[in-house]
Amino acid sequence: MSEVFNKGQLAAQAARSLNNVTTKQKNEALLMMADALIAATDEIITANKLDLEYGKQQGTSSAMLDRLTLNEQRIAAIAEGLKEIAVLPDPIGEQLQQFTRPNGLNIRQIRVPIGVIGIIYEARPNVTVDAAGLCLKTGNSVVLRGGSAALHSNSKIVAVLQQALQQSALPAEALQLIEDTDRASVTELIKLDRFIDVIIPRGGASLIRNVIENATVPVIETGAGICHTYIDADANYDMAAAITYNAKVQRPSVCNAMETLVIHQQFANEHLVALCKLFAEANVQLKLPAAYLANIPEATAVTEADFATEYNDYILNIAIVESLDEALTHINRFSTKHSESIITNDAAHAARFLQEVDAAAVYHNVSTRFSDGFEFGFGAEIGISTQKLHARGPMGLPALTSTKYQITGNGQIRQ
Amino acid sequence: MSEVFNKGQLAAQAARSLNNVTTKQKNEALLMMADALIAATDEIITANKLDLEYGKQQGTSSAMLDRLTLNEQRIAAIAEGLKEIAVLPDPIGEQLQQFTRPNGLNIRQIRVPIGVIGIIYEARPNVTVDAAGLCLKTGNSVVLRGGSAALHSNSKIVAVLQQALQQSALPAEALQLIEDTDRASVTELIKLDRFIDVIIPRGGASLIRNVIENATVPVIETGAGICHTYIDADANYDMAAAITYNAKVQRPSVCNAMETLVIHQQFANEHLVALCKLFAEANVQLKLPAAYLANIPEATAVTEADFATEYNDYILNIAIVESLDEALTHINRFSTKHSESIITNDAAHAARFLQEVDAAAVYHNVSTRFSDGFEFGFGAEIGISTQKLHARGPMGLPALTSTKYQITGNGQIRQ
Secondary structure (H helix, E strand, O other), X not given: OOHHHHHHHHHHXXXXXXXXXXXXXXXXXXHHHHHHHHHOXXXXXXXXXXXXXXXHHOOOOHHHHHHHOOOHHHHHHHHHHHHHHHHOOOOOOOXXXXXXXXXXXXXXXXXXXXXXXXXXXXXXXXXXXXXHHHHHHOOOEEEEEOOHHHHHHHHHHHXXXXXXXXXXXXXXXXXXXXXXXXXXXXXXXXXXXXXXXXXXXXXXXXXXXXXXXXOOOOEOOEOOOOEEEXXXXXXXXXXXXXXXXXXXXXXXXXXOOEEEEEEEHHHHHHHHHHHHHHHHHOOOEEEEOHHHOOOOOOOEEOOHHXXXXXXXXXXXXXXXXXXXXXXXXXXXHHOOOOEEEEEOXXXXXXXXHXXXXXXXXXXXXXXXXXXXXXXXXXXXOOEEEOOOXXXXXXXXXXXXXXXXXXXXXXXXXXX | OOHHHHHHHHHHHHHHXXXXXXXXXXXXXXXXXXXXXXXXXXXXXXXXXXXHHHHHHOOOOHHHHHHHOOOHHHHHHHHHHHHHHHHOOOOOOOEEEEEEOOOOOEEEEEEEEOOEEEEEEOOOOHHHHHHHHHHHHOOOEEEEEOOHHHHHHHHHHHHHHHHHHHOOOOOHHHEEEOOOOOHHHHHHHOOOOOOOOEEEEEOXXXXXXXXXXXXXXXXXXXXXXXXXXXXXXXXXXXXXXXXXHHHHHOOOOOOOOEEXXXXXXXXXXXXXXXXXXHHHHOOOEEEEOHHHOOOOOOOEEOOHHHHOOOOOOOEEEEEEEXXXXXXXXXXXXXXXXXXXXXXXOOHHHHHHHHHHOOOOEEEEEEOHHHOOOOOOOOOOOOEXXXXXXXXXXXXXHHHHEEEEEEEEEEEEOOO
């Protein structure tokens, strides 16, 4: 049997006993995991150096190497993350519904663990700890499949966490790392319905697409964000400038950053030049409809293909529209249904936007950058779902749970 | 462009305007659809006769032909079903959460339509109407792909419903039927992520497996049920006999019928012969562990493969165990996680069973046959989900909805 099959099976067996641990036992295990990480700081840094050396040999970019780097401070922050998960309320066992039928059946719907969660991700070794903590807190086993770039770091971290689990009431087998970084191990994992209940891919578009196209295990799709901000005719310039600047410039590499700014012609006539100057000063490369290039010499012409591109970079498309309807049509056409915002003082326009734009999060007079589990107050985030089933938008702990109906009676039979 | 692509696109366009119709408009449309079906009774029966003739030529079984048959009474019952959906509460717009963050952001989570739902099913033409009614009630477009055996009936029914929709406030394009009954049209539909938001297969195991293995659109898995009843050592004989007889015999062809009866040895010693006599009198073919065959001459030996089989027929496996633990192990090994029941007077055993058995519905002193949207009081059922994401167990109208976060502020930007 392969590594994937064996570890999937162990995780599934562990899931059954995980179902019986208490909240207190889970929280204690999380704190033990945090302490173990701190205690193993030197070993983890040593393992991480092997990944960094390999990365340098491979010509990995300095930005990527920085993401991959673990030092004392970062390991402390990662351990702190586990402690924060430990103090969050436990959703497992929560009663969602309870009712009695005329025939006397008592029906309760309660939250239960999903079972075994497979997480497929790329470079960052902090995801290893974060995903393990969130899954164990919700009583799930987790099978991690990280990228080859972080293999030494991930292997060491998981070994440390498993040792901590062995001292806890939780089964150490509930945490598994697939060390085979060949692509075939991903393919095997996403088809392992027998043991894996859900796959959450965290990474770039091609990783996610590969999982969706080949998985037979249900997938929670996360990530892709072509986010828009629409500035309405009557919007206040200062607010519009502050929000759109924040949405584009504060952290362009993330999924909730703005890719396209849609502007009502009336607002554009008055403010486009000033707004573009602001973005240009922040080194944002601007793409505009050809008709507007004369006034904005630093911009280039925007194309249909640009509107369909998630840059995650200092690049911004601008579309000019003549009405709210035209803005809605543009957004519903190009949106990846992640996060969309309207800036307006017109309450009726805001209401229509919030109703008619089909996205996980729709905003009025707010930056799209707030689409985030921590900003929403969930205390945790396993990702941002861009699909419509199970969970949509920022996913906190309840997104890692399923439900079960418990029905009690006294001999009822169906007529 | 193919039929599937064109109809998928029309449905997706219609979904956008469906998002803006009121509950009253949807309910009126459902009533108009019901009236139109009644008015078209003769035409529908004529179309249905073509399917029945074709079925007879193909040597279709009389049971299958009966399921396919539409007559005045059945059409009236189907139309009545639409009227019942019309009076159900509309889940769309329901506020699930509302909270204000310290920075003043007001966050609401509301129920919204999923968008476009694809339903793939087999012979029964009543599913055509039922699925259309449930999807439209929840503001979703629906693309139906029925089997070739019911093509004439389905085409006529959908034409009648679309005509009714044309008189209503709902777009007629929200209801689409794929008339291409080649298997390739299923393959195309389940990969049409661009327009279809979820696929619900309703049918036999091979249909469902094909969809799960090939879909890129998210799937809600329904149906497969290897359901168990466990009779504990101290169970009351009369209750155990009544419940297990009901679970097996009342309607063996359905997914919530019992396939395997697990009996504590102590109960079996006293009651196995009497219980088997009861089943044998109802023409249930019994499969028992070899050691018990001497006492039950009408039974044959049960195998591991039998325990993994969903018969949907008058066949029953029996397993004899020495403890609750052994029963739990057997059930968690062979269960398809649909519906499982314990019969016991021991409250601690019942609690352990309800906690430790991993299934959509777990019962104490109740027949598994109650796993049903109507029996749960949902007033509707689109199927019984056996997966753990999105919806688990009997699915009523809320299972056909997604959610959206609406966030309002006054210029908040992320720090």
